[in-house]
Amino acid sequence: MDDKLMLMIPGPTPVPESALRALAKHPIGHRSSDFIPIVAEVTENLKWLHQTKSDVLVLTASGTGAMEAGIVNFLSPGDRVLVGCNGKFGERWAEVCEAYNLNVEKITADWGKALDPEQFREKLEADKDKQIKAVIITHSETSTGVLNDLEAINRHVKNHEKALIIVDAVTSLGAVNVPMDAWGIDVIASGSQKAYMIPPGLGFVAVSPKAWEAYKTAKLPRYYLDLGKYRKDAAKNSTPFTPAVNMYFALQETLRMMKKEGLENLFARHQRLMKGTRAAVKALGMSLFAADEVASPAITAVAPIQIEADKIRSLMKKRFDIALADGQDHLKGKIFRIGHLGFVSERDILSALAALESVLLELGCNNFTPGVGVTAAARIFAQPSQN
């Protein structure tokens, strides 16, 4: 059957009907008076989502554009930065920093493991003359399904006092608690095709007062990504360049939905989706790539044992039109990743798991009793929600 694609990848994520309808509207002029209240509402709700009174600026860019803006606005050539690398997107941070000739010191962990906050503490405490200008990490490492301990790493950055903390929250914002002001996070980058529940195309950068201080002396080149321009225009509920106006319409809808659901419920829902998925994977006798203690509520990476990951993914697509994600870089073909982020419900997880069981049977996998995966998830979902 055509036109029944189910996206179970960690972005782009499914888009709700109200947002699709908003995308289909006729565009309006971004300098028209009609656009002003939309920008005003979206800005207000973005602050709510980031739990901040500071600026959250919207770029017409993907998440990587938001990451790059998070570097070029606050740093200068040669600045010493600590970059957490335990997956594809931590490596991307390092690549962006190297492209701008920063003095990059990587703090690494194996893919599938979390960054060790102690390693950050040691480097930061040893930096007596305050040469470290920023600590840069990925919160939810999408390539492996690991959630790094942002709160603990950030605590060490706060003790250093000078360094900024710059965070890729592309697959954590809206799925996990990231209280920007309460924790004192300086820069948060995210992208529309994740928990925001709209297609790819918008990048978001939240900026603390401390980061704006750094902006004044930062010397890296910037033009389109100069956040000062966006801040100035945001004060008038406007944007410096032509924004993706229809994406604003859609974002207005989904932010309203998120607000209606409430932050606590959003986080609780993602927790339940993660727990249900992980319980099923275990019951099916497959390996989870990340340990329970460091699992990301946005995505579960699975290392199948009996059957090749690619065979599972391609049969899931062919038989059920369910898209699962491949591994990235050296994990290509070795793992598959189930996205459970954004507009995803328990029903979606149960359907995907039932399809997965069917595919495993078709591929001749004989190490599980049919139904155990779905049952394991159903047992999680049968528990009363905490909220």
Ligand SMILES: Cc1ncc(COP(=O)(O)O)c(C=O)c1O
């Ligand atoms: C954690 C993380 N950071 C950055 C990105 C890059 O975002 P984009 O592909 O939108 O540029 C992604 C995309 O999947 C991601 O998951």
